[in-house]
Amino acid sequence: MRIDRRRLVVLGAAGAAGALQPRLLRASAAPKRAPGSAGDDLPAREASWYKKLEEGRVECELCPQKCTVADMERGMCGVRENRGGTxxxxxxxxxxxxxxxxxEKKPFFHVMPGEKALSYSTAGCNVECKFCQxxxxxxxxxxxVQAYDLPPKALVATAKRTGARLTAATYGEPVVFWEYVRDAAAAANAAGLKPTVVSNGFIQEKALREVAPSLAAIKIDLKxxxxxxxxxxxxxxxxxxLKTLQVIRELGVWLEIVVLLIPTLNDSVEEVRDLSQWVRKTLGPDVPVxxxxxxxxxxxxxxxxxxxxTLERSWKIGREAGLNFVYxxxxxxxxxxxTTCPGCGEIxxxxxxxxxxxxxxxxxACPECSRQIPGVWE
Amino acid sequence: MRRLTRRELALMLGAGAIAGTTRAEGSGPVALPGVVGMAEAKAKLGRPLSREQADRVIAGAMAAAVGAGSGVEAAASIFTPGDTVGIKVNCLAGRSLSPRVELVEALVDLLAGAGVDRRKIIVFERTSRELERAGFTIRRQGPPYRCVGTDNDYDRLPSSSGAIGSCFARIVSTECTALVSFGVVKDHDLSGVSAGMKNWYGVIHNPNKYHQNGCDPFIADVARHPFIRDKLRLTVLDGVVAQCHGGPAYRPGATFELGLVSASTDPVAADLWAWQVIEAERRRRGMPTLEEAGRPVRFLATAAHHGLGVDHPDRLRLVTA
Structure with missing residues (x-):
């Protein structure tokens, strides 16, 4: 199978709304071209987080890999390229x-339940999880991969056309397309939509702080x-x-955490307990896990x-650690x-x-005890 | 490091080792650990060799690499007529610092002379665009040989080798029975040297994942994947013009006229030689060693540790045509 035949929509259409058809994605003007390596027919835009080094090298300042990249080479993410020192x-x-x-598929359980999110991704990732879905x-x-021009304004227009009230940078790793996330979030906010991000959280603090405040919610995979x-x-x-999680909380952006439990690798009682206690102590009891x-x-x-x-055991450990919302x-x-009320137990x-x-x-709020439930409900 | 003539090599190895250089029925390809054959080829940067020069140089280096009487004999000792031979060229740096077309075509002719069907000789690189930029003509079916980019035709699923997990180009995994790495002699900003072994990064879908720690152990892990390890017969390096700094891209002020083409059945020894000539040029220019420059060449020791070849200078035997 040739990989360039990968379809635009490669992920299961488990969502109620199903998948968009490629025809909904209108190609814009011809992409800009610049000389480079094998990917030089791709549209290129100068990255926002990097510094120039001596002899034409650059250092990426987007994620903690801190790739030093020589001319005509790419960073570990595969989507950022040094072309002549830029x-x-x-x-x-x-x-x-x-x-x-x-x-709910992201999953966000405390963000506008039942609403639709226009979810998008580009190629690339800054890590290499052996269990990547x-x-x-x-x-x-x-x-x-087969990709289409979907600039921020077109993305937002597509969201509105499909009745989505949120956008979600997801599937791949939004950190590697952080400029796109930033610009799409600005367009979404201007249009009255709520932009969200689903990420591994492996990002440098400066880049996180520059974009996170424009987001309505962030879900982090704590692996x-x-x-x-x-x-x-x-x-x-x-x-x-862990630093990313703390910064998101500090910025007051809604945060949920996902922990994929893998048999024998990260599912021990001790590890789940350590994790749960750290979340309770550092981020507070109201961060959903x-x-x-x-x-x-x-x-x-x-x-x-x-x-x-194992999942049920972990749920119990999380609750025992004092977390109010364990899923x-x-x-x-x-x-x-x-979701149950931590006050009265009402579903x-x-x-x-x-x-x-x-x-x-x-x-x-809970209809029984009136306890306010934290989240982004409207 | 010892410099030998082809005759001395033959005497040292014994006549039986090379067996008239033609493979006996059922015998494996000739493989001489630590031996690097080489031939002189002078040309300025960007100037082609004449076809006669190219034929002579490739034949000489090949014959020297295995102690054969001629280039065709050498090819016949390494390949069989039934082979489908993939020649991976490294064209990342464009026309200025890619394997010269005339040298690659000289090798193709030698293989054909040894009985390999021209339709089963595939010169390839990551993309057709890179090949064209380096001066190659895309020939999807031949003749006189096939020349194609992988162009994203990778295996559907990844396979692992040590620390790497990659989808391999189907040309390598499925189509070819024998492989040649046809690289250049150049500095690399992370691995130190990019010659024959680093060239194999061009057959996996995700080379960008494997540049940490000076590409170590990743270069060796790619090379010891069975798709490569079991098929790699020959490494040829175009050192007519080499580059001692600023790689892997072409850096005008860092190139030098080395005037040599090498061939070896030992991929580690081939790169060891490339490393030595790069270091020698850097010394000549008063530049720091690669290690001092922050890019020590670690991957050769790892490759040798995995039994891919010889990385010790004392065991390197340079044989002149």
């Missing part, structure tokens, strides 16, 4: 996956609470991700799916998908998979 992003406005998804776009370079895991399974580091089920994929195909009992993911119909939002069956919140 660093370019090759994916601004170049979406390779676009869906209208329920916001979206590796067919995240682990490829922009010239290796483990152990540096060894990040080194061996992710090719990243944990510490910058989703423990989700692993399915074998990409380079991690020799492990079984996560037992549901289970990738287990449709499990009670762990529901506030009942879910099955990505569908909201009932939303009993009244102005963001």
């Amino acid at each position: 660093y370019f992003t090759l994916v601004h406005g170049r979406a390779c996956a676009v869906h209208v998804d329920p916001i 979206n590796w067919e776009i995240s682990q490829f370079r922009p010239e290796q 483990s609470f152990r540096e060894e895991f990040y080194e061996e399974q992710v090719r990243g580091t944990l510490e910058p991700v 989703h423990f989700t089920r692993f399915h074998p994929t990409y380079r991690l195909t020799d492990l079984p799916p996560t037992p549901v009992t 289970l993911g990738n287990v449709p119909s499990h009670p762990g998908e529901n 506030l939002i009942r879910r099955v998979g990505f569908r909201v069956i009932a939303n009993n919140l009244v102005n963001g």
Whole structure:
């Protein structure tokens, strides 16, 4: 199979709204061209976070990999290229996956339940998780996937046309298309939409602080609470991700955390407890934590799916640590998908998979005890 | 480092080792660890060699690499008529610092002379555009040989080798039974040297993932993947003009007329030689060593550790045509 035949929409259309058709993505004017390496027919825009070094090298200041990149080479993400001492992003406005998804699919459980999010991604990623669910776009370079011009204004127009009230930079890794995220968020805010991001959180603080305040919500994949895991399974580091979580909280942007539990690698009682206690202590009890089920994929195909009992055990550990909102993911119909009031135990939002069956919140509060439930409800 | 003549090599190895240089039925390809054959070829930057020169140089380096009496004999000792031979050229730096077309075509002729079907000789690079930019003509079916870019025709699923997990070009994984790395002799900003082994980054879909730590152990991990390790027969390096600094892109002030083309059945030894000539030129110019410049060449030791070839200077044998 030739990879350039990968379809625009490569991800499962599990969302209620289904996938956009490519015809909805109108090609804009001919892309700018600049001399470069194999990807030189890609539209290129100067990157916003880098510094020039001696002899034509550049250092990327977007993510903690801090790639030093020589002329005609790319950073680890594969979407940023040094052309004669100037660093370019090759994916601004170049979406390779676009869906209208329920916001629960991100998952955000405390952000406008039941609403649709125009979800988009480009190629590339700044880490290499062996268990990546979206590796067919995240682990490829922009010239290796089929992509379309979808500049920020067109993205927002598409969202409005499809009835989406949110946008979501997701699927691949938004950090590697951070300029696109920034500009799409500005366009979304101007149009009265709520921009959100689903990320690994592996980003330098300055770039995060410059864009995060324009976002309505951020979901971070906390892939483990152990540096060894990040080194061996992710090719990243944990510490910058923890810093990202703290900065997001400090900025007051709505935050949810997803932890994909992988049998034998990051699912021990001790690790889940350490993680939960750190979240409770550092970020507070009201940050939702989703423990989700692993399915074998990409380079991690020799492990079984996560037992549901492991998820349930982790849910209990999270609650015992003092977290008010612990959820289970990738287990449709499990009670762990529901939002319950930490005050009186009333079920506030009942879910099955990505569908909201009932939303009993009244102005963001429990109808029984009137406790205010934190989130972005309107 | 010892410099030998082809005759001395033959005497040293013994007649039986090369066996008249034509492979006996059922025998494996000739492989001589640590031996690098070379031939002189003078030309200015950007100026082609004459075709006669190219034929002589490639034949000489090949024959020297295996102690054969001629280039065709050498090719016949390394390849069989039933092989489908992929010649991976490194054209990242454009026409100024890519393998010369005339040298690659001289190798193609040698292979054909040894009985390999021209339709089964594939000169390839990551993209057709890079090939064209380096002066090659795209020939999807031939004749006189096929010349194509991988152009994203990778395996559907990744496979792992050590620390790397990549989709390999189908030309390498599926189509070819034998491979040649046809590189240049140049500095690399991260790995120190980009010659024959680094060239294999061009057959995986995600080379950008593997530039940390001086590309170590990643270069060796790509090269020891069975798709490469089991098929790689020959490394040829175009050192007519080399570059001692500023790679992998072409850097005008850093090129020098080395005037040599090398061939080796040992990919590690081939790169060791490239490393030595780059360091020698840097010394001549008063530049720091690659290690002092912050890009030590680590990957050769790792490759040698995995049994891919010889990385010790004392075991490197340079054989002149």
